[in-house]
Amino acid sequence: MKQSALDLTAVILAGGGAVRMGGVDKGLQRYKGHPLVSYMIYMAQEFTEHVMISSNRNATQYQSYSRDVFSDLLSVREKGPLAGLLTVGQATSSSHLLLLPCDAPNTPLVALQNLIEKASAEPDLITYIETNSGPQPLHAIVPKKAVEYLSSYLKQTEHYGVMKFYRSYGCQTSRFYGNCDEAFENINSVGQLL
Helix, strand or coil, X not given: CCCCCCCEEEEEECCCCCHHHCCCCHHHCEECCEEHHHHHHHHHHCCCCCEEEECCCCHHHHCCXXXXXXXXXXXXXXXCHHHHHHHHHHCCCCCEEEEEECCCXXXXXXXXXHHHHHHHHCCCCEEEEEECCEEEEEEEXXXXXXXXXXXXXXXXXXXXCXXXXXXXXXXXXXXXXXXXXXXXXXXXXXXXXX
């Protein structure tokens, strides 16, 4: 495991409805022989031993990857990835969260290392990866203080976009450019699993 200046807990977001995949539980779908979530767990464990999963179904199956599996709080259900961030973020005592989607199995470890280093230099800001194709907001380091802010933010808005929240709180980018767009591609169709 790589050492980090930050006290990290990883949060794997696997609570979405996977509408584009017919509503299956995306994190449990097999990609190159293994469930998608297993790739993200492996990546997270390169940087922290504390891994939590946000999932709104199949908790028992996810518990084979982490004993800490959380379903979105009822008060924030249907508010997208921010609901998972808030729910799991409130359950950890770590100072920072390493936020990862369950469906990006080709994410380069070096990009996550760069992300953590950038966040360590400005630990009070949310730090997210940006590539040639734009922001990758679900590859981020989120300070625990931002989770506290998120609780009140969700009560005051009807817009649950992740980037809008990041800008409201204060954020910076960790740029990862080059031939890497496919590396951050989310698996959103059954055809991509083959």
